[in-house]
Amino acid sequence: MEIRTRRLRRHTVETIVEEEEEEEPLSPAARLFHAPEFNCNIISVIGLNRKIEPDVIIEGIKQTLIRHPRFSSKLVNSWNKNRQEQKWVRTNVVVEDHVIIPKIETQNIENANADTFLESYVSDLTTFPLDTSKPLWEVHLLDLKTSDAENVAILRIHHSVGDGMSMMSLVLACTRKTSDPNELPSLPYNNRLASESSPLKTSSRCCPRLFWLVMVLWSVVVLVSNTVCDALEFIATALFLKDSETPIKGDFRLKKSKQMRLVHRTVSLDDIKLIKNAMKMTVNDVVLGVSQAGLSQYLKRRFGEKKAGEQDVSKSDMPNGIRLRGALLVNIRPTSGIQEIADMMATGSKCRWGNWIGYIIFPFSIALCDDPLEHLRRAKSIIDRKKNSLEAVLTFVVGKILLKLLGVQRTAHVINRALSNTTMSFSNLVGPIEEISFYGHTVTYMAPSVYGHPHALTMHFQSYMNKMTISLAVDPTVISDPHTLCDDLEESLRSIKAAVQETGFTQ
Structure with missing residues (x-):
């Protein structure tokens, strides 16, 4: 199948550039993302339900995206007293140079072949870096x-430009509700009563002051104890504590595959919410439990395949006591709201940004659990404990x-080693609750991911309307059958939902 790429004819576009050249040093996290061990990129596949009009999208980008300072600045390396400095320098942007x-040749391409072609196209993008001259x-x-979209848009952004939550807010600020083209998307929020979210306040009204003080002190003790234990685990992981060798764990000592x-x-998403409400959990609790169940089922099969000449893998050869840990990405500050970012792109106002x-x-x-709900209970127990930790x-x-004391390269090595001793990365992002359009093109799904870090498996969950998209980024030399893992995750959700309905919890 022949593929030829073209870039649209250049035109001078209006950008926000001061008379004097603007410069801003890279943040420590941004410099870390340019280290060889962490040359990370965010990539998002967006399904659209109509034929793409490139001129419309390009004009929309001119009016929104490039008005953000990071999207109109290039990376410049310079030397100052034998020390390399990295800066963001504002520049004139030719949008057509960024739109590919x-x-x-689509003749005789069926939906299944088109899906395969899309996967190959995105995979090829992971093999070459972005052009640092722009x-x-x-x-x-x-x-x-x-099979699930009429056309496809793919966004690829270097992770040094911003973190995943900031990027999601920025992309959503470039979209509008299909029901009202002038309205920004809406995100779900938990509106809890003060008595539900602040149990200590209730206790203070009905309990003696001494008892309330004991509760507060105990909460502080638990917080400090959990934080100390987690800190010791992180140090041990960076030094020697490795996950078990499993069919989904890459080996950081070997050269990582360049292609993902x-x-x-x-x-x-309605099925996930049904389980959430029945089990009195959060959506994040449920997706962690489903992931745990799906990974257990997938590893059962992979360990069974290791039996030479064995056809029946119903009896698993999966060992007990597997240590399999994931690095859950957490945004530790309130992310700029969609409206705040939209205002910044429209008027040049300031907003929070960065990594x-x-x-x-x-x-x-x-583990192989007879009761599928056990995966939910275990996941919730662990994440509840993690919530009581810093x-x-x-x-x-x-x-x-570490960046200040050791510099970028040594810090990258330390963090790379710690992450390499775990098995996977995991994140869960909240999306719009109603249908949206991307510069006039209605969105059918959003599948974000990231690559460049030392994991053979990265799992992202992205909600949108009544859907939840599971995105997997895998090293094909380690996980050659990612669709099978998707099957196991989907089947785990079905079995957990069925177990919930059988117990009568949904009533």
Whole structure:
């Protein structure tokens, strides 16, 4: 299949550039993302339900995206007293240089083949870096009908430009509700009563002051104890504590594959909410439990395949006591709202931006449970304990301290080693609750992911309307059948939902 790419003819575009050249040094986290061990990129596949009009999208980008300072600044390396300095320098942006339209020979391409072609196209993008002579982002527009979209847009942005939450808010600020083209998307929020979210206040009204003081002190003791334990685990992980060798764990001592494979699967968000309400959990609790169940089922099969010549893998050869931990990405500060970012792009106002990411090391309980709900209970128990810890803040602060003391390269090596001793990365992002359009093109799904860090498996959950899209980024030399893992995750959700309905919890 022949693919030819073309870029639209250049035109001078209006950008926000001061008379004097603007410069801003890279933040410590941004410099870390340019280290060889962490040359990370965010990539998001967006399904559209109509044929793409490139001129409309380009004009929309001119009016929104490039008005953001990071999307109109290029990375400049300079030397000052034998020390390399990295700066963001504002520049004139030719949007057409960032919009790539591959010419695809679509004759006789069925939906299944189109899905395979899309996966190959996105996988190829992971093999070459972004052009540092211009701002570090690009948009690919594919005239390709797949099984779940009429056409596809792909956004690729270097992680130094911002963290995942900031990027999601920015992309959503470039969209509008299809029901009202002048309205920004709405995100779900938990509106809880004060008595529900602040049990200590209730206790203070009905309990003696001494008892209330004891409760507060106990909460502080638990918080400090959990934080200390988590800090010791992180140190041990950076030094020697490795996860078990499993079929989904890459080996950081070997040269990591330069190519990653990205796949996605869309499931029902309503099913997840049904389980959430029945089990009195959060959506995040449920997706962690489903992930744990799906990983257990997938590893059962992979360990069974290791039996030479064995056809029946119903009896698993999966060992007991598997240590399998994931690095859960946590945004440790309030993200700028969609309206705030939209106002910034429209008027040039200021808003919070940058990479403020912490990590939680989450131990997945890999086991074959007769009761599927046990995976939910175990996941909730672990995450509830993690909520009573400052682990995410601590990893962020320690990272900043290490950057000052050791520099970028040594800090990258330390963090790379710690992450390499775990198995996977995991994140869950909240999306709009109603249908939206991307510069006039209605969105059918959003599948974000990231690559460049030392994990053979990265799992992202992205909600949108009544859907939840599961995105997997895998090293194909380690996980050659990611669609099978998607099948196991989908089947785990079905079995957990069925178990909930059988117990009568939904009543």
